[in-house]
Amino acid sequence: MKFIVVTLFPELVESALGHSILKQARAAGSLQWQTIDIRQHCEGRHKQADDAPFGGGGGMVMKAAPVISAVAEAKGAAPGAKVIYLSPQGRPFDQAKAAELARSESLILLCGHYEGLDERALQACVDEELSLGDFVLTGGELAACVVIDAVSRLKPGVLGNEASAGQDSFSNGLLEHPHYTRPAEGPEGQVPAVLLSGDHAAIERWRRQESLRNTFKKRPGLLSSAALDKNDRAFLNGLGWKEETS
Numbered sequence: 084m085k086f087i088v089v090t091l092f093p094e095l096v097e098s099a100l101g102h103s104i105l106k107q108a109r110a111a112g113s114l115q116w117q118t119i120d121i122r123q124h125c126e127g128r129h130k131q132a133d134d135a136p137f138g139g140g141g142g143m144v145m146k147a148a149p150v151i152s153a154v155a156e157a158k159g160a161a162p163g164a165k166v167i168y169l170s171p172q173g174r175p176f177d178q179a180k181a182a183e184l185a186r187s188e189s190l191i192l193l194c195g196h197y198e199g200l201d202e203r204a205l206q207a208c209v210d211e212e213l214s215l216g217d218f219v220l221t222g223g224e225l226a227a228c229v230v231i232d233a234v235s236r237l238k239p240g241v242l243g244n245e246a247s248a249g250q251d252s253f254s255n256g257l258l259e260h261p262h263y264t265r266p267a268e269g270p271e272g273q274v275p276a277v278l279l280s281g282d283h284a285a286i287e288r289w290r291r292q293e294s295l296r297n298t299f300k301k302r303p304g305l306l307s308s309a310a311l312d313k314n315d316r317a318f319l320n321g322l323g324w325k326e327e328t329s
């Protein structure tokens with residue numbers, strides 16, 4: 084999968100992404116990303132990318148023409164790719180959206196800075212706005228990196244263990260069960276005995292129940308839309324869960 088990040092701060096993107104699993108996936112060719120520097124599309128000796136807002140007020144606004152031109156370059160490098168503007172005004176990004184985007188071959192991620200983009204750039208070249216949540220960042224670069232990270236790990240070949248993304252929190256509507264590793268006991272405490280039993284059915288049952296317990300404790304709201312069977316319901320009822328009936 085190929086991501087093109089259109090930004091005034093390419094180095095921010097490179098420094099955030101070039102580590103660990105994503106770095107290895109890029110080296111192995113399962114993932115590509117590149118940046119397009121909006122500054123290179125600015126005119127004049129000072130290559131000015133922003134200007135004061137019409138109507139007054141503080142902050143600077145990113146000029147429309149360089150953004151439109153930089154996105155056109157990105158579209159040339161990834162024909163047909165959707166253009167996503169990272170914005171606090173966008174639809175909240177979540178795991179379901181990550182899974183949807185992971186079905187694309189390429190994506191163009193447009194980052195704002197300062198007060199954001201001149202509205203005409205948004206109208207001219209943005210297909211969709213995505214938000215990381217109801218808070219305001221200084222720029223879209225870290226948000227773009229979050230989207231790239233969450234989407235990439237769903238692509239085959241990016242994670243070492245193909246199974247692990249499928250069991251992560253949210254993939255089945257629940258939070259994941261707890262994890263333990265060596266040593267089995269020590270000053271940190273003891274690992275639950277079932278995990279050392281070699282009884283795979285019992286381990287699966289324990290994991291399902293601990294996943295339900297985690298979800299009930301930390302995000303009970305998720306339970307109303309999760310697929311639950313009668314054993315799940317009985318276990319949750321034992322924890323004090325009251326199913327909402329409408």
Ligand SMILES: C[S@@+](CC[C@H](N)C(=O)[O-])C[C@H]1O[C@@H](n2cnc3c(N)ncnc32)[C@H](O)[C@@H]1O
Nearest residue numbers: 169170171195198199214215219220222223226
């Ligand atoms: C300071 S913000 C601009 C906020 C804008 N003035 C507003 O109130 O809607 C600068 C840039 O950061 C990015 N950004 C800020 N908050 C974000 C969020 N919650 N999710 C995604 N991107 C965000 C956007 O690209 C935005 O253009």
